[in-house]
Amino acid sequence: MLTERRAAILRSIVDEYVDSAQPVASRVVALKYLGHVSPATIRNEMVRLEEEGYISQPHTSAGRVPSDKGYRYYVERLMREEAPSREMGLMVRHQFHQVEERLEDWARLAAVVLAAHVQALAVVTAPRNRPARLRWLELVKLQELLALLVVVLQQAQVRQQLLPLPEPVEQDDLSVLSRSLSERFAGQDAQDVRSRLEGLSPLERTVMEAVAAILEAEDRSSHEPAAIEGLREAISQPEFQERERVLELLGFLEGSGLGRLLPFPAPPRGQVQVIIGSEHPESSLRHYSVVAAAYGHPSATGTVALVGPTRLRYGRAVGMVRFVASLLDELISASFGG
Incomplete structure (x- = not known):
């Protein structure tokens, strides 16, 4: 102290x-x-x-x-958190009520508002069901020690992966195993699955470790697609005078990069998380700070975030992220039920 x-x-x-x-x-x-x-x-x-x-x-x-x-x-x-003034709050609310009641439009407008008022990179992902949960799985024998693992998520997405087997298994036995594991693990997320690996047979453990990895990958991909605004404001900062730093930032905004840039798992709704420089687990992100909050409803959440150099206006960033996430919560609750 x-x-x-x-x-x-x-x-x-x-x-x-x-x-x-x-x-x-x-x-x-x-x-x-x-x-x-x-x-x-x-x-x-x-x-x-x-x-x-x-x-x-x-x-x-x-x-x-x-x-x-x-x-x-x-x-x-x-830090003194800077909530938007009453006038600004009313103006922003009016802007949201002027657009169609579509999550994509709200996410895009939220990113525009954040970038304009904080002069930083704003990223807003649309709500998705998180975490991903298993509906059922199927194993199809391809070779003596190779199977195709088919995972169906509760959201009806299908994911497939080649799975090396620890021992030769006939298709009938794989089908019985598939039904058994589906019944025992249906509705579970990655964390639930990993917490129940002890006590499984080597073959069961091989299958469920692969299922957990698929669920985790699905959770990380939930940051896409996203509305991104404020790139010009971000790279105008002195910290981005070097071309390599600009290219680095652009790389995080492409492909699966957002899954590395934004906090995972997302902070609990109603809370604002601040990650500063060296607190990032990945060394390439230690030039940046991220201010993020979740929004949506209990079964589906999105992320509101501001990204910038560690020299960030934290009070304003926290206040604006909290305000925008709360506003999106209100809009979703009023339009779709919360």
Whole structure:
């Protein structure tokens, strides 16, 4: 826990760095934020903040910039969440009521609103049934040690996969096994399936591990298709001056990249999740922060998210994501039942 003075200095550094994109010197903190504290005292406190990992000094002669740890402390303890003004809220609600009652149109408008008000990349996925659940499965013998696994999901999608078998099995036995596993695991999601693998025979375990992997892949693909807006605003940030960084961001927006960029599983409805830089499990995402919330109804959810460099206006981003997700909840409940 930081002292009150160090917390105030950290908040000043974050706010100033987000605004200017330049390392923050002690004299700037003294002049603009903490006029009652001497620059010498601020310098000493900044040294302590640096030693504790909350800020860093990119160059010897430069000021300080927040670290991921500093941003996390800021978000958890210092940030002032910026809910949209009453006038803005009414204007946005009016915009949504002007479009057709279609989830795709709402998702697209939500992305436009978020990108315009936060100046970051906005991604809104349409609601899908999540998590994927097994309806039934079938095994078809192809070769002595190879079968075709057919998985039918509750949403009626069909997925197929070649499955190496641990032992030779006749088709009649595969059919009996298929019926048995279907009866025992129908309605289960990937987590349920994996929690029940103990005690299965080697052949049963082979089949159900493959089923769990298919269900997990289906869950991750639920981020597609998506409405994406604000790319121009995002790449205009100083962090994207290098061409490689722009290409990296574009790669996340293509194909299965969204499944890596957005949080999985999605946060519980009503909560806003903030993932900052090094908190991403994937190293290639550690230049970015993501602010996300789920919306929809209990059986089908979508994701509302803002993506940007770690130098993000977190208070505004959290407030807007929360507002838009809540508004989409209201619209879906009123139109389709919640």
